[in-house]
Amino acid sequence: MGRISGNVIGELTRVLRWGTATGDDDDRLLERFLANRDESAFTALVARHGPMVLGVCRRVLRDEHDVEDAFQATFLVLVRSAGAIRRGELVGPWLHGVAHRVAVRARAGAARRFVREKNGADVESLALAPAARDHEHAELRTILDAELARLPEALRAPLVLCYLEGLTHEQAAGRLRQPVGTIRSRLSRGRDRLRTRLARRGVSADDAAWGTIVLAEPVSPVLFETTVRSALEFTVHHNTATALVSATTAALAKGVLDAMLISKLKLAGACALGLILTMGGVSGYALQQGPGEKKAEPTPAIETPQDTSTSRVASEVRELKATILKSELELAELKRRREELENHITDVESVVARKRKVLADVLQNANNPRTAPAQKPAEDQKADGTNQLEYLDPDKPIVIPSPRGDVVTVFGIPNQRARMMGGMGAQMMGRMGPGGGMGAMMGRDAAKSYLDPQSVRLAEEGDPRLVVTAVTNQMLIPLALRGEKIQRLAVFNKQYSRWDVEELREPVKEATPVSSQYMTVYALGRRLYTYSAGAGRWSVLELPEGATPKAIASDRGLTLKYGDKVHIYNIQSGEWTEFDLHMKPKESEKEE
Known part of the structure; x- marks a missing residue:
């Protein structure tokens, strides 16, 4: 009889002891993996949660190599921190974060x-909102996971399981060990709170927008196999790059593991400090009470000191237990108040969102002379000057930055084609009468004379606050920015009805545009950031160290001389061309 290899015996022993990974819950798979690094259990976890993890990485990143590195690094963190997950049924939400x-x-x-x-x-x-894509959906894809991670665990877990991993309400209830009614209620509350937070950041998350987002991505066999092998190898080599674990992936995993460790140390330090302060207060109280008790009931010198010491320790233990019980009750009360406060904040945010929508509708109607309400007499206005109607210039768009200046929205942009069609329809109706015909049809088709609001993101969540001022001319809306860290510029092109974004080579604290009718120029250090309205593109001229150009805008283009070079900016193509003044002329070919 032939010999049986050790690998086969190991596989048979593992199957007889644990069974296969098919149908096991996450907590069972984690138990098997932690017991003896069971490869089949870890493979089942990657297969179960890999599509959700890949979807998160692809929504945040654009480069495919970065997506694969982030995907592998996530599961490297799992193999090193699997023992820190308190409840195995929450592996999916934990992996999402x-x-x-x-x-x-x-x-x-x-x-x-x-x-x-x-x-x-x-x-x-690298742009967060490419002009060729639907901007609102791109913004939703970018900030969806960030806002989802900020939700409380009770609301976030059902959303991740049902919407990102595709579980039914019954399956999610079994995974979370909660009644189905509780899961449905938390899903409804989580959606409302998430929609409110997205609206506060200038993104409308309606049902149609949710349908366009790919929440889970299929994992290729090559990426799946590489991830499993690299993760298992990562547990042996301890945060170092190997043949299967690249340096970028290992660095990402190590950085996240260090950040998680620091967070745990901060939490443990806070708890330890609170316990020390509590015990110190109890000990001080016992020491203060000790002399008084001795004066009230003096003990003879022949009494055994051990009894007094034991009584004092027992008293301190009772006091400490009472203090801990009181602290636990206070903590439960604070949690209840926090939940009530969060619900109240959600309600207030909903009211504010509705009022903002009403304000946007009022401003849009004020900008549209066809639907603007008639001016009311002065007696309808309050004495304190509130609720007064104000007619704005319909040819000037309205630019509204968010409270932190990280998102800017513009609306009231005329739809030139719709206005032209509406005017032609009105002329035809005047000739043929209001009974209908081609004029009425063209008028109905041109009912929307203004474009939808367009938003652009200027900073990431957690970045310093920006002060944004819009500078409007005939073709462009450039933005003047002030703040501690400005990393991107944006100009709204009325001709193409879009925001165009430019990433700065170096962060600055102030960016002031200089504009003409068809171009905008920012002079930031030794660089000129120029934007052409006709070409619809940015171009950057970088001069040598020591140069400090001034911003000048001209609809005929720019010509700049510095040292022995001449730089010419073509406003039609939106490009810079460089010429060397010491260039030698080409010799003409001699005739034979």
Whole structure:
């Protein structure tokens, strides 16, 4: 009889002891993996949660290599922190938070590489809202996971399981060990709170927008196999790059693991400090009470001191237990108040969102002379000057930045084609009468004479606050920015009805535009950031160290001389061309 290899015996022993991974819950799979690094259990976890993790990485990142590095790093963190997950049924929500943290770190690393390499061809790939895509849906994809991670665990877990991993309400209830009615109630509350937070950031998350988002991505066999092998190898080599674990992936995993460790140490330090302060107060109280008790009931010198010491320790233990019980009751009360406060904040946010929508509708109607209400007499206005109607210039758009200046929205942009069709329809109705015909049809088709609001993101969540001022001319709306860290510029092009974004080579604290009718110029250090309205593109002129150009805008283009070079900006093409003054002329060919 032939010999049986050790690997086969190991597999048979594992199957006889644990069974296969098919149908096991997450807590069972974690138990098997923690017991003896069971490869089949970890493979089942990757297969179950991999599509959700890949979807998170792809929503945050643009480069496919960065997506794969972030995907692998997420599961590297899982193999090193599997023992820290308190409840195995929450592996999916836990992985969602880790994947978003890893992807954000990878995006920051990609931005730093871009600044070092100064490769202008990669600007579109790093932009958060490419002009060729639906801006609102791109914004929703970008901030969805960030806002989802901020929700309380009770609301976030059902959303992740049902919407990102595709479980039914009954399956999610079994996974979370909650009644189905509770899961449905928390899903409704979670959706409302998430929709309110997205609206506060200038993004409308209606049901149609949710349908366009790919929440889970299929994992390719190559990526799946590489991730499993690299994760198991990562547990042996301890945070170092190997043949299967790249340096970028290992660095991402190590950075997230260090951040998680620091958070745990901060929490443990706070708890330890609170316990020390509590015990110190109890001990001080016992010491203060000790002399008084001795005076009230003096004990003879022949009494055994051990009895007094034991009584004092027992008293301190009772006091400490009472203090801990009181602290637990206070903590439960604070949690209840926090929940009530969060519900109240949600209600207030909903009211504010509705009022903002009403305000936007009023401003849009005020900008549209066809639907603007007739001016009311002065007696309808209050004595304190509130609720007064104000007619704005219909040819000037309205630019509204968010409270922190990270998102800017513009609306009231005329739809030139719709206005032209409406005017032609009105002329035909005047000739043919109001009974209908082609004029009425063209008028109905041109009912929407203004474009939908357009938003642009200028900073990430957690960045310093920006002060935004819009400068409007006939073709462009450039933005003047002030803040501690400005990393991107934006100009709204009325001709193309879109925001165009430019990433700065180096962060600045102030960016003031100089504009003409068809171009905008920012002079930031030794660089000129120019934007052409006709070409619809940015171009950057970088001069040598020591140069401090001034911003000048002209509809005929720009010509700049510095040293022995001349730089010419063509406003039609939106490009800079460089000429050397010491260039030698070419010799004419001699005739034979």
